[in-house]
Amino acid sequence: MKPEPGHWLVKSEPTSYSIDNLKKDKKTPWTGVRNYTARNFMRDGMRPGDPVLFYHSSCPVPGVYGVAKVASEAYPDPTQFDPKSPYYDPKATKEKPIWFLVDIAFVKKLAQPIRLEQIKKDMRLKDMTLLQRGNRLSVMSVNLSEFRVIDY
């Protein structure tokens, strides 16, 4: 899959890391992504400054809760080398890292979240990767036009 440059969406379960956590931290390494497609988006697609929609999943009201931006080039996810981390990958070495990440920085929290329910109803968003059948990617690209519908 050729990564589409420019605009992105990341998912997070708010019980594990929410937009409020990001607001407080200002910037965070997006650790723990263990899916090759998502990794490729971060490693090969994301560039510093790219806008990112921040999506809350597995919660009472799933939806886009804020906007962030890419805040670094891709670099190896340090948790893959840490045997104590839940994201430890014994196959990874510092010479040959498997997993890469970028830093994500807070931009803003939306006054009202754009709920998944609304996204589904909006004909302008019907082709969003987020809505494609069975899409469980935690990092995905978003078209500029789709991005502008959500972050107007």
Place this chain on the structure above:
DNA sequence: GCCAACGTTGGC
């Protein structure tokens, strides 16, 4: 808690 839709793993 259920279940559909995947991705990954491992036997062959």
Place this chain on the structure above:
DNA sequence: GCCAACGTTGGC
């Protein structure tokens, strides 16, 4: 390389 079994995601 195939494919069944298994694990995970995430909406509902």
